[in-house]
Each structure stands twice: as structure tokens, then as C-alpha cells.
Amino acid sequence: MDRTLRRALTIGGLASAANVHVSLVGMVITFQTRDFIADVITLGSVMPLLIAMVAGWLAGRPDKATAGTPSAATVIVGGALAGAVAGAVLAGLAFLIGVVDLQSVLVNASSRLVEALQFGQGATIGTLLLVGGSAAVGAMGAALHVLPSLLARAVTIGLSTTLGFTLMEPFISAVLRNLSLDVVERLIFAGGGLTPLGFVLVFLVSAGIAYAWGRRGHVARERVAAMPEDRQRTMKLIAFALIGVLLLALPQIVGQRLSEVLTTVGIYVLLGLGLNIVVGFAGLLDLGYVAFYAVGAYVTAILTSPVSPLFNPQLSFWAALPFVIVAAAFIGLMVGTPVLRLRGDYLAIVTLGFGEIARIIFLSEWAKPIAGGAQGILSVPPPLPFSRDPQIIYYPILFFCVLAALGAVSLASSRVGRAWNAMREDESVAEATGVSTVKYKLLAFGLGAAFGCLSGALFAAKIGTIFPNSFDILVSINALSLIILGGMGNIFGVVLGAFVLVGLPELLREFSEFRLLLYGAVLVAMMILRPEGLLPSRSRRAELHERADDDEEIYDADAGVDTGRPVVTT
Amino acid sequence: MRFRRTRLNLVTLFLWLLGGSIIAVSIVGSILTIATGRYSIDAWESFLVAGIALGSVYALIAMGYTLVYGILFMINFAHGEVFMWGTFTAYFAATGLSDAGMMDANPVLAMILVLATAMLVSMVIAVLLERIAYRPLRGAPRLVPLITAIGASLFLQYTARGFYGSGVRAYPESNLFAGSFALGPLAMTVKQAIVIGAAIAMMVALYLFIERTRTGRAMRAVAEDKDVAAMMGIDVNRIIVITFAIGGLLAGAAGILYVQIFNQVHFFMGFLPGIKAFTAAVLGGIGNVIGAAVGGFILGILEQVGPNLILTGFNIPAPNQLKDVIAFTVLVLVLIFRPNGIFGRKEDS
Numbered sequence: 001m002d003r004t005l006r007r008a009l010t011i012g013g014l015a016s017a018a019n020v021h022v023s024l025v026g027m028v029i030t031f032q033t034r035d036f037i038a039d040v041i042t043l044g045s046v047m048p049l050l051i052a053m054v055a056g057w058l059a060g061r062p063d064k065a066t067a068g069t070p071s072a073a074t075v076i077v078g079g080a081l082a083g084a085v086a087g088a089v090l091a092g093l094a095f096l097i098g099v100v101d102l103q104s105v106l107v108n109a110s111s112r113l114v115e116a117l118q119f120g121q122g123a124t125i126g127t128l129l130l131v132g133g134s135a136a137v138g139a140m141g142a143a144l145h146v147l148p149s150l151l152a153r154a155v156t157i158g159l160s161t162t163l164g165f166t167l168m169e170p171f172i173s174a175v176l177r178n179l180s181l182d183v184v185e186r187l188i189f190a191g192g193g194l195t196p197l198g199f200v201l202v203f204l205v206s207a208g209i210a211y212a213w214g215r216r217g218h219v220a221r222e223r224v225a226a227m228p229e230d231r232q233r234t235m236k237l238i239a240f241a242l243i244g245v246l247l248l249a250l251p252q253i254v255g256q257r258l259s260e261v262l263t264t265v266g267i268y269v270l271l272g273l274g275l276n277i278v279v280g281f282a283g284l285l286d287l288g289y290v291a292f293y294a295v296g297a298y299v300t301a302i303l304t305s306p307v308s309p310l311f312n313p314q315l316s317f318w319a320a321l322p323f324v325i326v327a328a329a330f331i332g333l334m335v336g337t338p339v340l341r342l343r344g345d346y347l348a349i350v351t352l353g354f355g356e357i358a359r360i361i362f363l364s365e366w367a368k369p370i371a372g373g374a375q376g377i378l379s380v381p382p383p384l385p386f387s388r389d390p391q392i393i394y395y396p397i398l399f400f401c402v403l404a405a406l407g408a409v410s411l412a413s414s415r416v417g418r419a420w421n422a423m424r425e426d427e428s429v430a431e432a433t434g435v436s437t438v439k440y441k442l443l444a445f446g447l448g449a450a451f452g453c454l455s456g457a458l459f460a461a462k463i464g465t466i467f468p469n470s471f472d473i474l475v476s477i478n479a480l481s482l483i484i485l486g487g488m489g490n491i492f493g494v495v496l497g498a499f500v501l502v503g504l505p506e507l508l509r510e511f512s513e514f515r516l517l518l519y520g521a522v523l524v525a526m527m528i529l530r531p532e533g534l535l536p537s538r539s540r541r542a543e544l545h546e547r548a549d550d551d552e553e554i555y556d557a558d559a560g561v562d563t564g565r566p567v568v569t570t
Numbered sequence: 571m572r573f574r575r576t577r578l579n580l581v582t583l584f585l586w587l588l589g590g591s592i593i594a595v596s597i598v599g600s601i602l603t604i605a606t607g608r609y610s611i612d613a614w615e616s617f618l619v620a621g622i623a624l625g626s627v628y629a630l631i632a633m634g635y636t637l638v639y640g641i642l643f644m645i646n647f648a649h650g651e652v653f654m655w656g657t658f659t660a661y662f663a664a665t666g667l668s669d670a671g672m673m674d675a676n677p678v679l680a681m682i683l684v685l686a687t688a689m690l691v692s693m694v695i696a697v698l699l700e701r702i703a704y705r706p707l708r709g710a711p712r713l714v715p716l717i718t719a720i721g722a723s724l725f726l727q728y729t730a731r732g733f734y735g736s737g738v739r740a741y742p743e744s745n746l747f748a749g750s751f752a753l754g755p756l757a758m759t760v761k762q763a764i765v766i767g768a769a770i771a772m773m774v775a776l777y778l779f780i781e782r783t784r785t786g787r788a789m790r791a792v793a794e795d796k797d798v799a800a801m802m803g804i805d806v807n808r809i810i811v812i813t814f815a816i817g818g819l820l821a822g823a824a825g826i827l828y829v830q831i832f833n834q835v836h837f838f839m840g841f842l843p844g845i846k847a848f849t850a851a852v853l854g855g856i857g858n859v860i861g862a863a864v865g866g867f868i869l870g871i872l873e874q875v876g877p878n879l880i881l882t883g884f885n886i887p888a889p890n891q892l893k894d895v896i897a898f899t900v901l902v903l904v905l906i907f908r909p910n911g912i913f914g915r916k917e918d919s
């Protein structure tokens with residue numbers, strides 16, 4: 001009991017830190033404007049409860065160190081305790097804000113925050129609600145361990161779906177209206193949050209589906225596995241054809257605004273595929289990937305825009321493409337050659353330097369006669385015959401994404417891909433077995449640059465106006481985060497990463513302010529919990545886990561060997 | 571007579587050509603600039619002093635990089651954010667003291683309080699960073715902690731933005747540092763003198779700490795070989811925490827010196843000084859304390875003198891816009907031709 005208690009308190013403490021963080025960073029206030037269930041609870045107030053629930057779940061996790069399973073009551077009480085601690089600290093914060101003026105330092109410590117934390121019920125009732133509510137959801141979180149696992153999963157999925165539905169409300173209702181399903185829309189949404197009935201419906205339906213799939217899903221999977229090989233292949237082909245048709249029809253289904261988001265996602269998919277070649281396949285951590293993107297965009301803009309300064313041949317987008325590719329090869333070599341002999345972390349910083357150099361030069365007075373300085377270049381034409389309408393320009397972007405994905409897949413399984421694999425795992429061994437590391441590194445940079453420049457070209461054509469400030473380090477970080485979240489080295493991982501990290505923040509305007517905060521958290525959390533990403537490539541996962549198993553010591557005994565052991569010498 | 575066969579490698583040739591042409595351009599540019607006589611001797615002197623002042627700040631931040639690298643072989647990419655957090659938090663202490671009139675009534679005490687705030691906050695952030703983000707990853711493949719560090723850097727940056735707001739804030743001036751004086755032939759402001767003096771004093775203190783104290787000796791032992799150090803009864807984890815703490819303390823102090831020069835704080839202020847300080851550390855030979863100090867001064871001077879000296883001669887408009895290009899180019903050149911930095915040991919390559 002003592003151990004359980006201590007664990008609950010520790011987790012409660014961590015959860016209260018998380019609670020205080022999301023409150024002071026402004027997330028609670030930002031989400032205060034949206035309802036979770038209309039007229040019942042706002043999204044902002046849900047946030048601390050959600051954290052308390054996770055805390056309860058964590059506190060209730062089976063403890064490896066103690067033998068035997070604790071009783072259900074112990075688990076639930078532990079969860080409730082963790083939740084209560086988290087809630088109490090937050091209630092303390094709300095009280096403190098009410099007494100002392102913190103706002104001159106912490107901009108979000110306002111009366112609106114207090115109101116959100118106290119559910120708009122005033123100090124006494126609000127505090128009781130916060131602490132009691134947190135304890136209750138903490139207990140619920142812990143209770144998930146007590147329920148049969150299938151049911152627990154169904155409940156979790158049901159709750160996440162309701163949350164997803166509220167967050168995505170504007171878009172889900174837009175899609176529903178687009179498909180003339182107004183009845184469903186009015187049933188679920190109250191024009192700002194779910195209706196209470198909608199909440200129950202969404203929860204029951206999604207939890208029901210999850211439960212049914214959990215019970216029956218393996219039967220379907222086994223049936224497919226039992227099929228003869230040629231039928232399996234046919235089914236795969238049908239699945240791919242269905243995905244293809246869906247991709248082609250997507251802009252028409254989702255409408256104007258969502259198509260805009262899709263085009264942005266597409267551009268990042270392309271960027272991610274390119275960076276994936278450099279980082280995921282060849283293992284060269286490039287933090288200046290934005291340089292390629294910027295060069296692609298600027299070459300396109302200069303060659304196609306009628307108002308580009310100094311030099312404006314006014315080519316069409318398609319006529320400019322070969323030049324973009326040539327520029328890509330050139331810039332790939334320019335960046336790639338100097339860094340050939342650098343070790344991983346030096347390479348990262350130097351490429352970061354290249355990225356900054358590119359931006360500073362495009363921004364400078366010096367390059368103004370060509371690149372337009374801070375004013376950028378205006379009226380870049382769209383890739384005719386496609387117009388700039390997101391529902392239309394989606395198609396060329398999709399085309400290039402599919403092309404790039406096919407290219408990347410075939411590269412990965414080719415001789416080149418294997419050479420990259422070897423190089424990533426151990427450069428000296430690869431060199432010794434006859435892999436020309438110079439050649440393959442330059443090839444990786446060249447191909448990465450080609451993808452990046454292509455993405456930049458499409459960006460310029462899509463957006464129509466380019467400014468040097470669109471090409472800062474954050475583009476590189478975005479691209480890096482999405483391949484890490486998705487799973488380095490895996491094409492589907494890149495697509496998933498782009499949807500989650502680029503698509504979701506575009507959809508949730510409230511999120512956009514916290515996008516980079518979340519990226520940071522995602523990068524750290526992924527590296528600690530699941531370094532291979534959500535959809536890892538098989539070899540990558542094996543690599544990361546084999547290493548982890550090898551090194552059971554606290555620190556890496558080999559570190560000195562492969563770094564050349566610089567020491568503090570004075 | 572036997573000829574030694576050297577294979578003329580295309581890559582090597584390209585690199586030498588690149589390096590040679592950059593150096594040639596710099597020399598031609600400098601000669602052209604001096605020939606135009608646009609700047610007087612006084613102007614050059616003021617560029618130089620400003621460069622030394624900036625360089626001493628870079629050097630202080632670079633200590634954090636170099637100490638951590640010496641022990642963990644990882645680039646603490648978030649060190650710039652450690653610097654920013656201390657400075658930004660101390661801003662509130664400074665405005666508070668300034669509003670209370672203490673900045674005028676007792677400027678020395680006020681300054682010490684502000685400095686202590688910055689150093690303390692930076693230290694706490696650095697130690698938390700190590701505990702939460704880096705410790706679970708010891709022994710992971712090299713890219714993993716680097717990516718974590720990038721993530722931590724973003725997280726800290728945008729947490730500061732959320733907590734303290736996204737605006738640029740003006741740091742309160744202290745009239746303690748007004749005025750200027752001449753040190754031999756060099757004219758400098760009191761502020762610059764204090765920045766340089768304080769930075770050098772702290773670096774000397776660090777040097778003595780590493781060389782003369784028991785803990786310093788333990789740090790050197792851990793840097794040399796963690797396993798053997800552990801066998802000798804040194805608590806490796808404790809030494810690593812101390813290293814991060816020292817790096818944080820110095821970064822906080824550097825932040826207060828930095829705002830004496832630039833007078834403003836915002837959540838993104840850690841990024842460039844962080845990268846520059848890393849460049850300085852590499853320039854001097856990462857892992858080497860004296861090297862990092864020298865690297866910092868070189869980089870600061872290059873940044874202040876370089877654009878005017880090299881670029882003015884080519885009639886490039888607004889050369890100071892390109893000062894970061896010069897810093898990064900130096901980084902690339904150093905890594906190509908002396909990957910172990912100026913003071914790095916040869917056999918390390």
C-alpha cells in the first residue's frame with residue numbers, strides 16, 4: 001500500500017506540473033471558447049480533467065516491482081488520489097491568481113483562466129468541482145485497468161472519438177453538409193460543441209464499433225490470411241484502387257477549405273519524403289532542409305513571375321521545372337560536399353547553418369536585385385492548366401506526391417537503398433565492404449534536394465507570393481518532426497506524420513498557436529518512448545531496439561570510441 | 571627516388587578550392603575596403619571593442635556546450651533556451667527592482683539580485699533538462715539525444731512564449747553603467763568594460779574550478795573515461811548534473827551581460843546566440859574550455875569587424891545583414907579543415 005501511495009502521489013505531482021503548464025501557457029484559455037458538450041462543459045475545462053484521467057490511468061498501471069495484482073479497490077483509490085492531487089494543485093493555482101496579481105509576469109494568469117478552472121461556478125463550488133471531478137476521472141482512468149481489456153479499449157476509443165468530434169466540429173459539419181446530411185449534423189452538433197444526445201451517440205457508436213472489431217476483427221484477419229496467394233494479391237490491388245479513387249475524389253468530398261489543408265499536407269508530404277531520404281534512409285541529420293525548399297520556390301518564382309526583378313523570362317511552371325531540378329542538383333552538391341566528412345551532430349549544425357545562410361541571403365539587400373529582398377516576389381503563376389483553386393491544384397500536388405512516394409519506395413528496396421542502409425548503420429564497415437560513402441552521401445543529398453526543391457516549386461505556385469520569411473528554420477523542424485512522428489524510413493509514416501502534424505494544426509486554428517510547443521513535446525516524448533515512430537520501417541525498429549538491448553549499462557561505453565573522445569582539457 | 575603516390579581526390583580538391591576562394595575573397599575584400607578608407611581608425615577600434623564584448627558573451631555560453639560535450643558527447647541543442655529562460659525571468663526581477671526604485675537607490679545590490687535570478691533559473695532549467703529529457707536516453711544511438719535536444723529547445727521556447735508573452739520587451743537600463751572611458755588606445759563604454767571583465771572573471775573562475783577543486787578533477791576524470799571514473803568511486807550521474815548546472819549558471823550570467831549590450835528580451839532570443847556559441851565552441855575545439863573562450867572572442871570580433879571589413883569593399887549594400895552568413899561560413903570552413911578546432915588534439919580526428 002505504501003508503494004502504491006507513493007506512486008499515486010508522484011504521478012499526481014507530475015500531472016499537476018502538466019496541469020499548471022497547460023494553464024499558464026494559455027491552452028486552457030484558448031480552448032475555453034469552444035464547448036465540449038454544449039452548455040455543459042467547455043473544452044478548456046475538459047483539459048485538466050483529461051490530464052487527471054491520464055494520471056489515474058498511469059497510477060493504476062500494474063506495478064512490475066511488486067508481486068501479485070492489487071485489489072480493484074486499491075487501484076481505483078490510487079487513481080482517484082493521483083487525480084485529486086493534480087486537481088488540488090490546480091485549484092491552488094486558481095486561488096493564487098485570485099489573490100496575487102501574477103499577470104504582469106505570466107500573461108495567461110488571468111481571471112478568465114480562473115473562471116475556466118472553476119468551471120464558471122465561483123471559488124468555493126468551482127474548487128470542489130475541480131478537485132472532486134479530477135479525483136472522479138482519475139478513478140475512472142484507473143478503473144480502465146480493472147475492466148476487461150476489450151471493454152477498456154472500447155471506452156477509451158469512444159471517449160477519444162467524442163473529443164475528436166468536438167475538436168473537428170467545423171470540418172465534420174462542413175463535410176456532412178457537403179454530402180447533404182444536414183439531419184445528422186444537427187443531431188450531433190449544437191453549433192459549438194456536441195449536443196448531449198450527440199455525445200452519447202458518438203460515444204456509443206464508436207465504442208460499439210471498437211468493441212465489435214476487438215471481438216470479431218481477428219476472424220476477418222484470419223480469413224484473409226487463409227486465402228490463396230493470388231486472391232490476397234487481388235484484394236491488395238482492390239484496396240490500392242479504392243485508396244486511389246478516394247484520393248482522387250477527396251477534394252470534391254471535403255470541400256474548399258479542407259482541400260486547402262490537403263494541399264498544404266501534400267506539400268509537406270513531398271518535403272517529408274525528401275528529408276526521409278536524407279535522414280531516414282542515409283542517416284544524415286539535415287537541419288537545413290529548408291534551404292532546398294527555398295531554392296526551389298525562388299527559382300520557380302524568378303523564372304515564372306512576370307514581376308520578378310532583374311531577370312524574368314516568364315516561363316510556365318512546367319518549363320521552369322527542369323531548371324528547378326538542375327538548381328536542386330547544384331545546391332544538393334553545394335551543401336553535400338562540405339559536410340561529407342562530418343560526424344552526425346556536426347553535420348546537423350552545419351546544415352542548420354546552411355539553412356540560415358539561404359534565408360539571410362534571400363532576405364538581404366545584396367540579393368534584392370534578383371530575389372526581391374524582404375518584399376519577396378509577387379504573382380507567381382499557378383501550374384497551368386490547373387488554377388490556384390485548392391480543389392484543382394490538389395491534383396498536380398497529388399501527382400507529384402504519388403510519383404515521389406513510388407520513387408522513394410523503389411529506391412528503398414534498390415541497391416542504392418541497401419547502400420544507404422549499410423552506411424547508416426555503420427559508416428566505416430560500409431566503406432570497408434566497398435560502399436562508396438562519398439557517392440551515396442552525395443546521391444542522398446542530391447535526391448533530397450530534388451524532392452525539397454520540387455516541394456518549394458509547388459509551394460510557390462500554390463501560394464503565388466513568396467517572402468524570405470516563409471523559409472525559416474521552422475520548415476526544417478516541421479519536416480523533421482513529421483518524419484520522426486510517422487517513423488523514419490517509412491513512406492506511410494511520412495504521410496501519417498504530415499496529416500497529424502501539418503493537417504491537424506491547420507484544421508484546429510486554436511492549436512496553431514501551440515503547434516511548435518506540441519512539436520517539441522512530441523519530439524522529446526517520441527525519442528524517449530518510441531524512437532522508431534508510429535509506423536516504423538522494420539529494419540529501423542530492429543536497429544533501435546537491438547542497440548537498446550545491447551547497452552544495458554547506464555551510459556554508452558562506446559561513445560568515446562566513435563566520437564574520437566574529446567575531453568575537457570584545459 | 572620513390573614518389574609517394576597521392577590520389578588526387580575530387581572532393582578534397584573541391585573543398586580546397588572552396589576554402590581557398592573564400593579566403594581569397596576575404597583578403598581582396600579587406601584590401602578594397604581599406605583602400606576606400608570609408609572607416610577611420612576610431613571606427614575600427616569601436617568595431618573591435620564591440621566584437622570583444624559580444625565575443626565574451628558567446629564564450630560564456632560556449633562553456634556550457636563544451637563542458638557537456640566533453641562529458642556526454644552530445645550537443646545540448648537546448649542550451650540557447652537555458653540562456654533565454656534565465657534572462658527572460660530576470661527581466662521581471664529587473665523591472666520589479668527598477669519600479670521599486672532600487673535600481674537607482676542601490677544599483678550594485680540590484681544588479682547582483684538580477685544576476686542571481688538569471689543564473690539560478692538557468693541552472694534549474696539546465697538540470698531539469700538533463701533529468702527529464704537526456705538521462706533516459708544515455709546509450710541511445712547518437713541521433714536520438716540530438717533530436718530530443720531539438721524538441722526540448724522548441725518546447726522551452728514556446729513555453730516561454732506562452733508564459734511570458736510573445737512581445738519584445740525592453741530591458742531596464744541601469745545608470746550605473748553609463749559613460750565611457752579610454753583604456754590605452756581603445757575607447758570603450760563602461761558597459762562594454764563590465765561585460766568583458768565579468769565574463770573573463772567567470773571564465774577564470776571556471777578554469778580554476780576545473781583545475782584545482784576535487785569536483786573539477788572528478789569532472790575531468792569522467793570526461794576522460796566514464797567507466798574508469800565510476801570504478802574509482804566517482805558518482806558519474808552527480809558529475810553530469812553538476813556539469814549541466816555549471817553550464818546553466820554561466821548561461822544565465824551570459825544572458826544578463828547580453829542584455830547589457832542588446833537591451834531587449836523575447837522568447838526567441840536564445841536561438842542565434844546558442845548557435846553562435848556552439849560555433850565558438852567548435853572553433854576552439856569542442857570539449858576544450860580555453861578553446862571555447864578563444865573561439866568565442868574570435869567569433870565575436872569576426873561578426874563585428876568582418877562584414878564591414880570584407881564586404882564593404884565589394885560595395886555590398888547593408889553588409890551587417892550578412893554578419894550571420896560570415897559566422898556560419900567560418901563554422902563550415904573550420905569543420906572542413908580543422909574538424910577538431912583550433913585547440914583540438916590532432917589524434918582525435
